[in-house]
Amino acid sequence: MSISHQSYTPPKYLQEDEVSQECKDLLSTLPKEKGWAEPHLYNYQGFWYLAWQFQGVLECQKYFQAQDTDILLISSPKCGTTWLKALAFTIINRNSHSISNDHEQKHPLFYNNPHKLVPHLELESHINNPIFEPSSFSSSPSRLFATHLPYISLPKSAKASSCKLVYICRDTKDTFISLWHFMNNLRSNHLGPNSLEEAFEMFCRGVSIFGPFWDHVLDYWKESKERPNKVLFLKYEEMREDPNFHVKRLAEFFGVPFSLEEEGSRVVEKITNLCSFENLSKLVVNKDGKLPSGVENKTFFRGGEVGDWKNYLSPEMVEQLNRLNEEKFRGSRLEL
Template sequence: MADAPYLKCFVPKTEEQEKEEESIYKRYEEIMSTLPREKGWWTEQIYRYQGFWYASVHLPGVMAVQNHFQAHFSDILLATGPKCGTTWFSALVFAVVNRNLYTSSANQHPLHTFNPLVLVPSFEQRLYRNNKIPDLDILPSPRLLATHMPYSSLPQSVFHSGCRVIYICRNTQDAFISLWHFLNKVRAFGSKEPLPLEEAFEMFCKGAYTFGPFWDHALEYWRASLDRPQSVLFLMYEDMKAEPAVHLQRLAKFMGCPFSSEEEKEGVMEGIIRLCSFESLSSWYK
């Protein structure tokens, strides 16, 4: 399999540059040591930073994004809470933006080769990790990026640039249950006992889980979508499931690449919906 596209961002650095980046992340770890802590779902501790909770593996990346990411007007940022449709919407966003390069029926479509989370990489989980500061200017425009970061913690360049932010909100109960099942799989991988549902529910209600609290996270983006509708789009996961064609058109229009009447007649939207369906995505990554 070919290398993940985003890996091109990690250009070779001089020894001095590598030491400087290590020093930057060391300062982030020092800041972490001063923050309030709670027991985590799958890590020993989570840290409260700017009103939200983070695992130690993610928080240095969040700080690095805030200090080093420079947004462009053409950027498209997909923001979600954990287990709120990140993979599905990453596939949809990629397929819509790149439909003139790759038809949905083409065997060589990147979604047949790469996980959508590789094609729309996360700031804190893939790009700004392991003491690395990537050169994102290498990526073609529009840059498609993802994050679980809350709106208030996004770097200031996002607000100043006017780049587009898409937020996906999901039914709270479904998001919680999906997160509980997912993190228990992670715990099992680390030879840990499953977290009891009752204990997980109590922690979720307190907001004490990675990128929580849930409603604070969602409300920030919802309010931003009311204040800056030209820059922030708030979508419900369930609405996309119920009426995919309607909301795919809405998504495409917001991203600046609406479907033409000819594309609608030719079934381009339906092809993208099939390409990004749960059945298609799950069959490729079994």
């Protein structure tokens, strides 16, 4: 099975031959496999990265200094990152960016894709970058960042400090289908799309960006059980089922719970509506805009449906993923 894919050519700084010499030297020592979108994936600390992602990982580990008040939004790719960024940004900044008059379209989400509002640790240069300076977040109670890094690869300061980690996961089958669509949109024209069967085989072996998926999820699940005050573990499906409850849960975890006055003014519901897939996907910025990487904003709003995998996976594929879930999560009390 294949899908139509949009034309996309990664800018130079995202291409494998444009990474630093230091990164190239390290890459030459790492195990590698065929990539989903670019020539190769490289294994570092047990997880797989594109070359330019690996350079970002190294830079992040070397330079990022977490503060106790920081909040890191974490996920395996295609697990609800865009939605979580929108929600967290709006919750944290609700005093400086009021949503009471959102019909006037003054909120930053009307003019910015959520990925632009919340910097991604391994996708930003950490050298002389003002977004990592405390002064750039002076109007916000916390610095807010996102990452796809597995727990083992987080900067040491993120683990040692009192900064808070919010992890969102998603049904394994929906994660795979969403990732397959997304990575096909990033493939160069001459390559054509990856077949569903080829991508499925690689995903099941754990060979996908920031994969293996199961190890990524399980490590944060364990941390959330051992340190619940530091790590909040969320499930995408549960958030879709009761978004208002989880908006309040996030605010409490961030240390900025909603007041009785705010709840009486339906601020929670306003945040849920503003950040909903239905609202964000129809905004002009998310239909026509692009990120600095060249990725079109609309790529992040394909559907967001629960159970979309039913339109693509064969019974044999479903059985295989269910079996892998059982094997990988056995004894953890985690179900996806």
